[in-house]
Amino acid sequence: MTNPATIDAVLAKVDSGLDQSLERLFHLLRIKSISTDPAYAAECRRAADWIAGELNGLGFDASARPTPGHPVVVAHGPEQPGTHALFYAHYDVQPVDPLNLWHTDPFDPQIVEKDGRKIIVARGASDDKGQMLTFIEACRAWKAATGALPIRVSLMLEGEEESGGKNLPPFMRDNADELKADIALVCDTDMWDRQTPSITTMLRGLVADEIEITAANKDLHSGMFGNAARNPNQVLAEIIASLRAPDGSVTLPGFYDDVAEISPELKAQWAGLGFDDKAFLGEAGLSVPAGEQSRSVLEMLWARPTCEINGMIGGYTGDGFKTVIPAKASAKISFRLVSGMQPDKIRAAFRAHVEKMVPPDCSVKFTPHGGSPAITVPADGEHLRRALQGLSDEWNKPAVITGSGGSIPVAGDFKSILGLDTLLIGFAHVDDQIHSPNEKYDLESFHRGIRSWVRVLGALAD
Amino acid sequence: MTNPATIDAVLAKVDSGLDQSLERLFHLLRIKSISTDPAYAAECRRAADWIAGELNGLGFDASARPTPGHPVVVAHGPEQPGTHALFYAHYDVQPVDPLNLWHTDPFDPQIVEKDGRKIIVARGASDDKGQMLTFIEACRAWKAATGALPIRVSLMLEGEEESGGKNLPPFMRDNADELKADIALVCDTDMWDRQTPSITTMLRGLVADEIEITAANKDLHSGMFGNAARNPNQVLAEIIASLRAPDGSVTLPGFYDDVAEISPELKAQWAGLGFDDKAFLGEAGLSVPAGEQSRSVLEMLWARPTCEINGMIGGYTGDGFKTVIPAKASAKISFRLVSGMQPDKIRAAFRAHVEKMVPPDCSVKFTPHGGSPAITVPADGEHLRRALQGLSDEWNKPAVITGSGGSIPVAGDFKSILGLDTLLIGFAHVDDQIHSPNEKYDLESFHRGIRSWVRVLGALAD
Missing domain, CATH: 3.40.630.10 (Zn peptidases)
Structure with a gap:
């Protein structure tokens, strides 16, 4: 010194x-x-x-x-x-x-x-x-x-x-x-x-992946094909919906396997920071934490992994209305990882889960957008x-x-x-x-x- | 004559x-x-x-x-x-x-x-x-x-x-x-x-509605807020996923209440048309009818109502990746109606269902895009x-x-x-x-x- x-x-x-x-x-x-x-x-x-x-x-x-x-x-x-x-x-x-x-x-x-x-x-x-x-x-x-x-x-x-x-x-x-x-x-x-x-x-890691669901070989008229043709928007929504449980946890098999609880000392120190959940969320116009309901907001943010849909698009999204069943729909999805989680393992679990949900007549294409551990x-x-x-x-x-x-x-x-x-x-x-x-x-x-x-x-x- | x-x-x-x-x-x-x-x-x-x-x-x-x-x-x-x-x-x-x-x-x-x-x-x-x-x-x-x-x-x-x-x-x-x-x-x-x-x-009718889910008052960084902030993409996907059952039927309460079965005569006449399910779907690169599994394709198209997601968008959808939790996500959704179904009743049932699914911190805005009976x-x-x-x-x-x-x-x-x-x-x-x-x-x-x-x-x- x-x-x-x-x-x-x-x-x-x-x-x-x-x-x-x-x-x-x-x-x-x-x-x-x-x-x-x-x-x-x-x-x-x-x-x-x-x-x-x-x-x-x-x-x-x-x-x-x-x-x-x-x-x-x-x-x-x-x-x-x-x-x-x-x-x-x-x-x-x-x-x-x-x-x-x-x-x-x-x-x-x-x-x-x-x-x-x-x-x-x-x-x-x-x-x-x-x-x-x-x-x-x-x-x-x-x-x-x-x-x-x-x-x-x-x-x-x-x-x-x-x-x-x-x-x-x-x-x-x-x-x-x-x-x-x-x-x-x-x-x-x-x-x-x-x-x-x-x-x-402590910094969370990241796994970012893009998925594209393809059904028909072209956009279809929803009057002429609605009911008979698989709608990739519906398929994508079902996949996305399946990623979170009602209690706010991520549903991927094994997702939390390598996540350790933070030490009681750190927990106590964080509690002493006087972090104001209400003020933090309130600044964004929110009031109810969306993640695992048993956790504090700081824990959710710093010590718990998440799955976020950063973007999704499919079909007609301009002004007015178009009765189309699109050929494709896609989403950009990322996982924030905490210490112990392996990016490759999470990406593989995610892709396996998606593959399992893809119905007949649909295919899925994955595009990786990087990954790094916590x-x-x-x-x-x-x-x-x-x-x-x-x-x-x-x-x-x-x-x-x-x-x-x-x-x-x-x-x-x-x-x-x-x-x-x-x-x-x-x-x-x-x-x-x-x-x-x-x-x-x-x-x-x-x-x-x-x-x-x-x-x-x-x-x-x- | x-x-x-x-x-x-x-x-x-x-x-x-x-x-x-x-x-x-x-x-x-x-x-x-x-x-x-x-x-x-x-x-x-x-x-x-x-x-x-x-x-x-x-x-x-x-x-x-x-x-x-x-x-x-x-x-x-x-x-x-x-x-x-x-x-x-x-x-x-x-x-x-x-x-x-x-x-x-x-x-x-x-x-x-x-x-x-x-x-x-x-x-x-x-x-x-x-x-x-x-x-x-x-x-x-x-x-x-x-x-x-x-x-x-x-x-x-x-x-x-x-x-x-x-x-x-x-x-x-x-x-x-x-x-x-x-x-x-x-x-x-x-x-x-x-x-x-x-x-x-027989012409199917149409009810078209747009829903916009708003969560935060601005786009958020998914690292800084992921888990804590409600993600409207996730919310929208859950709503969309809830609209179809695994058997291909539409889940809205009362959706089929006013739907009559077609007469045996018409059924027989349609059967005699020689409609080729395989060829019809095959032309679009498809092979498995997506609607109610107990129905023929012609029935699905002409005599059964459907719910189609014609467009959806939320968050970043350009090239590359952006770790954003968007403030809003929206979808254009239409229902094709058959004889007996009332557009107003279906729109009301849809909106009631959506309202029930909107979680805390989120609001929904509906924009009608027309409706007409079958x-x-x-x-x-x-x-x-x-x-x-x-x-x-x-x-x-x-x-x-x-x-x-x-x-x-x-x-x-x-x-x-x-x-x-x-x-x-x-x-x-x-x-x-x-x-x-x-x-x-x-x-x-x-x-x-x-x-x-x-x-x-x-x-x-x-």
Whole structure:
């Protein structure tokens, strides 16, 4: 553990250098690194090069490395004993449309006051340029105050997170030896609330599949064929309906076989979070949890698998009415997995169930849309304990361990490709409007995010 | 009944005047009376005016009468004792796209030879200009040979059958006294096969409804909300799945209460039609009838009600995958009704069933898309008997009585607004490609269709 006086000196550098940190953030925010639009490929390259330059200036051995898509910035700090952390964030951003809903130019960052708080408004302010720079600026402060980082740090900064990220796993596989470390750090998540820092240690996995039911060899007139011809809309609906029981559980045989109950300690901690089921659902206009009736909402979201129909279509869906029996109907269906569940096994169980339900004269075509297992960071790990301590020190409040109902594929890749556990530490807030017009990052998120990383880096040192 | 020698004289006029009849048909086929496209409104008007002019030339009191849409041509022959028939057809046509699939200009009619038969190729050749002119040319032959029609005839020729036909029922209500007659004749249907004329006496009715299930007040992320939030796709699928039992029957309470079994005589007649279940389904790539397992395919189609999901949509349906829980999902659902079933009662039963299945946090919105009862022409009626005789005489084969799984709304309107039974007599064939590129009408359909109407008109005379 680092000497508290040293930490204080580094924090003082953060505070005195905040304006310059903001200037650098603004410089990066002005670069239009929209990864999904080929028109902005040069801007993505420019962002990668600028970041590599900054990191080289901090003593890293950094470069923007080519991929079939946008570059990955890789940087290595000098070798030193002790923990070696690999930090991940992404420099690409979402498109900005609808542009007319922005109050200011999305690529001309502004600090404005809202609800008594200063906020940084720009595309990428929160997701993920602001979050990325909290870490880089913490490294800068360490360097400025002590001449070195307290642990060895490498960085891997992606440019395609907002556009599928297909090139990162092969890049990681190709450079697995170089990217080896002891722990991965990711800054792309929220705090629990404005006062409470958190580390996300449970992420659900995902199995996504598309099914297409075909009956007749062409669309039929429902007057001429109705009753006699199999209707694929009906068949698809029966398949979908069969996936959930009235008690909210998923019916696939063996679906819960590998699902473990969470520990009483974690259950107690989650109960202590003061999560407000009513408020959470109420914000979406809902009031009754739809999942397994014996479970709390947090359990449903973080610790229980689900099956969701993300899309379905069949027949005539335009204005008015058309008396058609369509030839085909299809659905996009996904399963969120929790720790222990194997994506391949769930996909196979799903497909076997569907095949069994397909009636005469119908065929089914499956199209996979990816799969990844759930991620769980051991709750008793030393890195986790130290990082929690660093965050608690900064915010004067115990940091909490949370789950997430969503999937962050890179965490799965760190585990499966590099064998690394990931600590997801972020300072964003649910009202940051990421992916939407008027994206913002609280100035406090930026400032205390930098300070938080200063402390976490210190805490990770021996 | 008319003297056979008179009939022969009229038929001789048909045969000798066939080339002129074809010229008139070609003139009408060249008019681009596409009713659904406002760009062709003047062409619709031109078609109506041309027909009215022809009918005036035949001694009818005819005019193109305004509606909020395209005109309705109404024509009355001179008063005379005995049966008064009201003939219906439509002068509008479907759009012609995709134009590149036509082998010839759709509005430049051609007679070509195909499979050893002469066919008239043009948009509307069969549906319904060719069929309409079989009747008008029969009137012309009667007039030419005898100076008068054998019965009193009125005509009501619609210009919006292919675009919803919303203006016809109010027009009929507004002019109900003027349109009163003893029997309605419609020429817009097929023969049973190339050798066998038929009269359709059973048409299924229709109740069409749209349901929209709303859960959350916005689309949600399936990671962040999956399990906790109600998924309207799932809810909709459960509702749809509940509508059919495994034995193929419809599950709505009371659905079959008013459905009568067909008479043993009709059953025997249908059995004698030689309908080939395998061939019928096989043409659509199917082999197993989907409806009530105890029924024949013809019964399923003509004499049993059905419930069909004509369209459904919810969530993301584009390329790739999006992990969304949509706010809404919707379906277009229709019921085909048979004699005795009341559209309002079925719609109410459906909605009550849906309402009962809507779970907490969800609401349902219903949008009606029309309803009409089934039509049955009494099998023992005098007009039907005489018309069958006329057709049998022309084709040297007993005409058959058939049902239709589809709905022809005007037949329902004739019954409900004017109190008229309808005889559906047509000479089209299933391979006529109506609504599709390269629509055709067999030259034989046109020629012997005219001859058939000559005989039917004669048979309807006292």
